[in-house]
Amino acid sequence: MKIDLATQAGRTIVDQVVAAIAEGVESRNLPPGRKLPSIRAFAEANDISKSTVVEAYDRLVARGLLESRHKVGFFVAGQRPPFDLSEPDPARDRDIDPMWMVRQSVEVDSHCLKPGCGWLPAEWLGGDGLRRGFRALARAPQSQIIDYGRPLGYAPLRTQLQRIFAERSIEAGLGQIMLTDSGTQAIDLINRLLIQPGDTVFVDDPCYFNYLCNLRAHRAKVVGIPFRPNGPDPDIFAAEAARHHPRLYLSNATLHNPTGATMSPAVAHRLLKHAEDFDITIVEDDIFADFEEHPTPRLASLDQLKRVIYVGSFSKTMSSAMRCGHIAARADLIEGLTDLKLATMISNNEISAQVMHELLTDGSYRKHVEALRGRLRKAGAEVRRSLADIGLGLWTDPRGGAFLWAVLPEGRDSSVIAKRALAEGISLAPGNAFSVSQTAGRYLRFNVAQSGHQRIYEVLRRILGT
Incomplete structure (x- = not known):
């Protein structure tokens, strides 16, 4: 052995x-x-x-x-202990384990400042629009608020999504679009359908930490592909594909989490060619699409859903509590995903889907996201200045969105800093929580919408001694 x-x-x-x-x-x-x-x-x-x-x-x-x-x-052992996602990997300090990051994000005290979390403040989101949408739904006699919905989800919302995808140059038939309760649920369904324990899955390194949690739950072997300012390294992708023969590659091509970078068209074309050569399915998680100020080509638009499965959600723009996501894929994959959805949850949140359709068709959602982009732009400029004032640089300058990938001074460990900051009521996102290879120890992810409080920088300045 x-x-x-x-x-x-x-x-x-x-x-x-x-x-x-x-x-x-x-x-x-x-x-x-x-x-x-x-x-x-x-x-x-x-x-x-x-x-x-x-x-x-x-x-x-x-x-x-x-x-x-x-x-x-x-x-x-023949009798295995219960599977526990919260158990840290033996190679990782508990403070930078991805499940610790998830728990910290949602369980820390409500008074704690959260510059490292992944969502917008409640006051930035669409509370007023949601209330109007729910009132409209309650008044409409034809609304569906009692029975199960159709397996693919609420048809009028899927029709509206079809139009949105067309604006992104993605052609999807109505039967190629399935609603889910979130982007996370969509990715979980895809992983359940396409991978078996022991299969290899590629992710970016660094990547969204919950990918690592979910893939661990599916007992997949995870291989990280180094992520550059213009996307994953295509040469390393090809070399690792030849070695590991992965089933899936899971990525944010646009407004990447955690770095904020966007994949260049040249890298996207090379990745799609490698995916074809090595028979790899790509899952494109485009949950931050509506934060982008100047739209760029998606992998799904370049591939037209031949090898790419396209995933999105309204959780980041409207409400984390109103669960509404979607998958666009080849018809044969949608058929398998629909059967799996029926087997595991029967239906999705029909009420949320109807409310979301109302907001998309009455124009309020468009106005809301336009205002969000403006607020993110202003907040991003302010956070950039604050980070520079305490001696933190940026790995790349994103084209919008919520995230900045900040670089600590040489020799500083973001997990140590995060521990000290948490003791002072500030929840940070240390780099190695996002890294398969554990090579992101000098980085912190900042959410510009959650990083406006000056106390964050006072604490960091004291910890860093700058």
């Missing part, structure tokens, strides 16, 4: 052995009952000491992943 071992800062050989075997067990590449090599054989195969193997095996027994049978050897 040969595993890849490397010299990594802060990660011992024992840690790497434990992580490699644990991944094999979680992905079912090492099935229950499988006998592992003897301590001597494993040590010789990997050119490590027997004491290292003993410690690694003992840790895995303690975690319930292996069983030790006296004078027989070590075996993959």
